[in-house]
Amino acid sequence: MxxxxxxxxxxxxxxxxxxxxxxxxxxxxxxxxxxxxxxxxxxxxxxxxxxxxxxxxxxxxxxxxxxxxxxxxxxxxxxxxxxxxxxxxxxxxxxxxxxxxxxxxxxxxxxxxxxxxxxxxxxxxxxPQLIQASDLQLRANVIASNLGTPWGMDFLNDSTLFFTEREGRLWVMKSGVKQAIAGIPDDIHVKGQGGLLDVMVWNDDAQRRPWIYLTYSKNHPDDIKLSATAVVRGELLVTDEGFSVPHWETLMVAGPYAKTHRHYGSRLAMGQDGMLYVTCGERGMRDVHPQTLTTAPGKVHRLHPDGSVPNDNPFVDEPGAIASIWSWGHRNPQGMFVHPETGEVWTHEHGPKGGDEINILQKSANYGWPEITFGRNYSGTIITRDTAKTGMEQPLHYWLPSIGACGMDIVLGRGWPRSWQNNLLVGSLSFEYLERLVIDASGRVTDREQLLNGVGRVRDIARNSNGDIYVAVEGAGTIFHLEPILEN
Ligand code: HEC
Missing domain, CATH: 1.10.760.10 (Cytochrome c-like domain)
Structure with missing residues (x-):
């Protein structure tokens, strides 16, 4: 030896x-x-x-x-x-x-x-739990368990994962040891769909500094009945005592504050253009927010990493418009990733009864909610008969019935067989499974498959730089690593 x-x-x-x-x-x-x-x-x-x-x-x-x-x-x-x-x-x-x-x-x-x-x-x-897909067997390795509602995940590197629990906790797991990050914002509105939501790690290569970005539903400073989606960031320090973020700065509050406890969005992604993309839900006020440029909810926003507004944003010169808006007419976008090969920003949003949809974001585009939709009110009554209008985008894909989409990423990398390359993985809150979508070269969804049936409400999907896929499930309170079995 x-x-x-x-x-x-x-x-x-x-x-x-x-x-x-x-x-x-x-x-x-x-x-x-x-x-x-x-x-x-x-x-x-x-x-x-x-x-x-x-x-x-x-x-x-x-x-x-x-x-x-x-x-x-x-x-x-x-x-x-x-x-x-x-x-x-x-x-x-x-x-x-x-x-x-x-x-x-x-x-x-x-x-x-x-x-x-x-x-x-x-x-x-x-x-370990084995998953049989039509053309592949996978292992579901348990990375973390006994969690409340894991909501967002992101990797600092392949052995260091950050994740949130909506109940208001931020965690980092490094080499098997889970550490809570103390001192996160103390004005988190943990109610309904609100709480601590997404987390993103961003390495500022120029400054050689890692930053942690969070979204959460923020209490109004004077009236805790009101809340709004907020974005903060803080520099990550790594010392012998572990990880810490000593100071958080607020980059955005997607006002106006509202009484509802739903549709906060909110996903974070760093674009290949070096800009931060943030999705904001319409707070359950579909007739107020999505079709005006004067409020922040129901939009996807684009910011410099420090929170300032890029001057090539589409509405910077429009009087009364919120300058950070990149696209509008959104309902509740809870899934987003940047395509590593094309740089496209992909989102999906949770529709009403029917009408969850996937979009590839275009600058200034209006995605139509609630003027056009494939969905209906939860009561089954009609929202609108229109599914198309000039000046409004058609989705790349829509789900009927709606699956309650949350979390999304793309499968890429040497560890995966060819039939899985460029597939999307999307969580289903309503039906408690992970959906695999096969997309052809022209961008059409050609096949769908249900994985992890009955596992719990699938909240988030994350990919590390190796292409390893991680899935966060609420109810089960578990983070799984999905590992394709390619041996023999
Ligand atoms: C540097 C510390 C370290 C050393 C040395 C080490 N391990 Fe581990 N090992 C771990 C940690 C940490 C885990 C993950 C445990 C967890 O998350 O519950 C682990 C997990 C495992 C598992 C998987 C257990 C499971 O729950 O599925 C096996 C098997 C294992 N180790 C065997 C070994 C053997 C055999 C050796 C010696 C050849 C060894 N380990 C040496 C730290 C170590």
């Missing part, structure tokens, strides 16, 4: 970086050097136990303790355990040992862990 020094360092570096983030107590108790272990006391010939003591005990506890009463996240069948030892799992903080150990040594280790797990009388080896 060869133990290249570089790998030794890599594993201990992970262990040290875990330490400063005050790991959960089970890990904390076991974060001591494996040199304390008396190797001679081990049963002679128990290769798995020896390897474990030397390489794993520092994080997972002596004598396989972590695995005796474990809630397994990534599957507990032999093949799952071997895969994890081989490949590691960066976001959870598990190093990869595929370069270090031979297949036989990995088998010895997995046998040892299974023997330990078997000491719990109720242990039954089981795979």
């Amino acid at each position: 060869h133990h290249p020094l570089s790998l030794l360092i890599a594993a201990s570096a992970v262990a040290t970086s875990l330490a400063f983030l005050s790991p959960p107590s089970s890990l904390q108790e076991t974060l001591h050097s494996s040199s304390e272990i008396d190797l001679s006391a081990l049963q002679n010939g128990d290769k798995g136990a020896e390897l474990y003591a030397q390489w794993c005990a520092s994080c997972h506890g002596l004598n396989g303790r972590d695995f005796i009463q474990r809630t397994w996240k990534l599957g507990s069948q032999q093949a799952d355990i071997e895969r994890i030892i081989r490949n590691g799992y960066a976001l959870l903080g598990m190093p990869a040992y595929g370069q270090l150990f031979s297949p036989d040594e990995i088998k010895d280790l997995s046998n040892y862990l299974l023997a330990k797990a078997g000491e719990s009388p109720n242990f039954r080896a089981s795979p």
